[in-house]
Amino acid sequence: MTFQTSIAGSLPKPSWLAEPEKLWAPWRLQGADLVAGQRDATLIWLKEQEDAGIDIVTDGEQSRIHFVHGFLEHIDGIDWGKKTRMGIRDNRYVVEVPTVTAAVKRKGPVHSNDMRFARAHTTRTLKIELPGPMEARELAALGVDVIQFDEPAFNVFMDDVREWGVAALEEAIKGLDCKTAVHICYGYGIKPNIEWKQTLGSEWRQYEEIFPAINSSRIGMVSLECAGSKVPMSLISLLSDKEIMIGAIDVATNRVETPEEVASVLKAATKYASPGRIYGCSNCGLAPLPRDVAVDKLRALVSGAALLRKETSGK
């Protein structure tokens, strides 16, 4: 089927689990209650995605405060009581990060229980997002169908991507027998990112510098920001050997796209890539959005893909 749908990964936490509409929101539960709450929230989002008709579902990252922090919390050698302020994404904004104070070591599986649980509760294609290789092979062995590496900084450090970034990505996917993906966006819809985008001019051509290297790599799918962005769609012609997740849902606005708007973004992509390689997706994580807005955006995404499928099926 053409124009299958997925999301970049994260979804809002229910208000009983964490403060809504906030990145890095602290948990509202603790201990065993927290684990039970994360599982309940995962069930809710699997069901919401299935009901909306999303083809490749995720656990909505309900067990993680943030896609990076959620992993680091379970690693030895990192002191969470000692925070360091540092600029990230080439000093676009400052974040308080935990400090490495000893040898970094994985204590045990981190996301395995989450994925075991999600796998037991959905028969849809299941995807997980990781900030690095960490435990990718373990998760693939549990039946995860797509492992996606989130690389939002690939759009910022373009020389590094060419010099060693794509090589690191190749290393990350080594030995994986499932589908692999890389997500490269312009960031969550938060103020520093929105302000940064305003400095990028009338055409955003960052992808152009890294796509040839990515196309030469063994990565299977590439997830991009296209909705409401100034990325020229023609750049995806540089990804001639890849499946492409086209961001057709803007995460920087609470306004819900119409199916026609979603269809139009995906249709623009068909000028430069065959429909069989095009997936409908969100630009980035939906975590900071109000919960009802996120649900409506899932539905809009699926409706838009269906609309275009119908439009093109007769041709």
Ligand code: ZN
């Ligand atoms: Zn993103």
